[in-house]
Every structure is written in C-alpha cells, then in structure tokens.
Amino acid sequence: MADRPGEGGGPDEPPAPPPPRPLDAIDQDILRMLQADGRASIRSVAERVHVSRANAYARINRLVEDGVIRGFGARVDHERAGHGTSAYITLKIVQNSWRTVRAELRKLPGASHIALVGGDFDVLLLVHTPDNRALRELVLSRLQAIPEVLSTRTLLVFETEDLEPQG
Structure with a gap:
C-alpha cells in the first residue's frame, strides 16, 4: 500500500493510477x-x-x-483447456504478510485470482488444475509450505457461470 496518495506501494506495485474520471x-x-x-x-x-x-x-x-480497462484477453473454458478441477481456497496468513504471500501465490500453477479479504479468513485464491490429484499436491505441497500461511480450506467448484457480458 502507498504511504501517500499517488505513490506506488513499493517495487512490486505500479504507481497509483490517476483519480477516476466520471464515465458518461x-x-x-x-x-x-x-x-x-x-x-x-x-x-x-x-x-x-x-x-x-x-x-x-x-x-x-x-x-x-485511466486504468478503467486493464487489458484485453480471452475468456478460457478451463475444463476444455485441460484444467477440469477448480477450487476456491481460503487462507489465514500471518499478520502483515500479504505482500510476501501474494508474491508466492502468483507463482502457483493454475492460480487465476487472488484477493485480500476481510472476514473469517484473509485470502481467497481461485485455482484451476488438471485433476484432484494435482489440486491435492498444490494445496499440501505448495500452499502449506509457504511459512506465512497458517491454515487453508479448500472449496471444490462443481459448476460456474460467467456473469460478464458474453460475445
């Protein structure tokens, strides 16, 4: 996080974008x-x-x-792309370790969304893996090996629906 408005939060974070302009x-x-x-x-x-x-x-x-459009990309059907198992994983982490944990989570194969949240856990992670065995390996060998991760809970995804406009 930035120390002052308009400054980036450090070497891993880009400078803050300008204040948002109203969209007509x-x-x-x-x-x-x-x-x-x-x-x-x-x-x-x-x-x-x-x-x-x-x-x-x-x-x-x-x-x-202005940072309103962050990029252009493809919407991927993960199952058809060979990653038929998806899960949300909640993590409790050591206080003030968000930047360190985020850097480690970015390295995980199949990680597609990382969020720092408030509530009963600290981080919500969405992953896509080829199968349950790969998911198990990711959780037990990779996630739980991060020293700042205190605990995890895995929520297996059975079905999803993209609510963004479809082309």
Missing part, C-alpha cells in the same frame, strides 16, 4: 461492447455508439490510460 453513457456503452467482444474494431465500436472513429479511439485510449 458513451463510455459505459463502449465498456459493455468491449466486455462482450474485446476484439471489436474501432470502426464497429464507433458505429454502435454513434461517434466518430477518432472519438471512439480517443475514448478507448483514455479508458486504458
């Missing part, structure tokens, strides 16, 4: 379109939100520069 209806429409189809052309975005190509291009660049 056109910006919101552009975001919805790109969430549904990140490969949409500038021309098609411009046509659908009724602005010029130059305006659409400038708006998308501003959304990227």
Whole structure:
C-alpha cells in the first residue's frame, strides 16, 4: 500500500493510477461492447455508439490510460483447456504478510485470482488444475509450505457461470 496518495506501494506495485474520471453513457456503452467482444474494431465500436472513429479511439485510449480497462484477453473454458478441477481456497496468513504471500501465490500453477479479504479468513485464491490429484499436491505441497500461511480450506467448484457480458 502507498504511504501517500499517488505513490506506488513499493517495487512490486505500479504507481497509483490517476483519480477516476466520471464515465458518461458513451463510455459505459463502449465498456459493455468491449466486455462482450474485446476484439471489436474501432470502426464497429464507433458505429454502435454513434461517434466518430477518432472519438471512439480517443475514448478507448483514455479508458486504458485511466486504468478503467486493464487489458484485453480471452475468456478460457478451463475444463476444455485441460484444467477440469477448480477450487476456491481460503487462507489465514500471518499478520502483515500479504505482500510476501501474494508474491508466492502468483507463482502457483493454475492460480487465476487472488484477493485480500476481510472476514473469517484473509485470502481467497481461485485455482484451476488438471485433476484432484494435482489440486491435492498444490494445496499440501505448495500452499502449506509457504511459512506465512497458517491454515487453508479448500472449496471444490462443481459448476460456474460467467456473469460478464458474453460475445
């Protein structure tokens, strides 16, 4: 975390983005379109939100520069990609060890989401593995070997549904 507003939190963290600007209806429409189809052309975005190509291009660049759009990528069906077992793993960690634990969790194969949370546990981790044996190995050999991890609880995922707009 930063010591002062606008500063990064250290060597592992980028500088803080500028304060958010309000998004108008056109910006919101552009975001919805790109969430549904990140490969949409500038021309098609411009046509659908009724602005010029130059305006659409400038708006998308501003959304990227402001950190509203963090990147463009593919939505993966993990089961079809050979990672048919998914689990949420909760972790209790040593106080003030978040940065150290986060750095270790980023190295785990199949880790796809890491969150520092409040409540009965400290960290929520989503992982995708080829099978239950690989999940067991990840939890027992990799996660529990991190010195700052005090305990884990594994919640096996039976089914998921992506609530983001679909392309």
